[in-house]
Amino acid sequence: MPYGYIASMKARPGHRDEVIDILTGGADGLRTAGCHLYVVAAATTDDVTIWVSEVWESKQHHDDSLKLPEARAAIAQAMPLLTGEFFTQETEVRGGLTGQP
């Protein structure tokens, strides 16, 4: 069953768009790393919270992707713009509707 990962993080005030640009910048490269879905979204209830929903072939694929040079560079670039408050949840994806027809 596919591996799911849901995370939220808070940007320092005024930096959310910048963080979102970093997070979405390398999205195209994720497919070859075993990523099925990767959605980056801004909470509508405040100006700092970012939510990321991911679906991967397996937990191993997700873990391995974090070691790629481009992922490490993106994380290093984003970290100083974040408050350090993270929420993360690992899931087992059970079904639904994915992608356009």
Place this chain on the structure above:
Amino acid sequence: MPYGYIASMKARPGHRDEVIDILTGGADGLRTAGCHLYVVAAATTDDVTIWVSEVWESKQHHDDSLKLPEARAAIAQAMPLLTGEFFTQETEVRGGLTGQP
């Protein structure tokens, strides 16, 4: 920009799979209602929590979908199997990678 909706809920002990079956049962019909993505997942850290990540053409499409007879029936069927603890977050989807190539 697409509308995102992230929710989590807790099933009564022993009923998570049943709720997930209800939630995923009508997924195919959502596309025509303006749903781009709908992922139903089980938390790996307990036996009761369910996470749902959705992307819709607009908030209006999402709101309207909840009024469809099949949605109302699914909600009525699932509600008694849930504890009533919900988390929901509305988002503005900013980008990422969606669907298979």
